[in-house]
Amino acid sequence: MKFGTTCMAHDCGGNIAGVLFSSQGKRIVALGRLSSKSSGSNVMTVGSMTSAEISCVQRLIDNDQSASC
Numbered sequence: 001m002k003f004g005t006t007c008m009a010h011d012c013g014g015n016i017a018g019v020l021f022s023s024q025g026k027r028i029v030a031l032g033r034l035s036s037k038s039s040g041s042n043v044m045t046v047g048s049m050t051s052a053e054i055s056c057v058q059r060l061i062d063n064d065q066s067a068s069c
Helices: 051-061
Strands: 002-006 016-021 028-036 040-046
Touching: 002 051, 016 051, 028 051
Parallel strands: none
Antiparallel strands: 002 016, 016 028, 028 040
């Protein structure tokens, strides 16, 4: 699986999405985190993610300098 992130350039804050995808494109899953001062943080998954995939993506979008899980 390959990994990528996206957010609004220079204004990510707590708003970020991490995407896992197979190099053949047969499987794509994502986890998005939206946060605000008034409502805290909400996490949304796209696709059927395993608990290991969720944990991996959360760790990678938290920018812990990991290159892989």
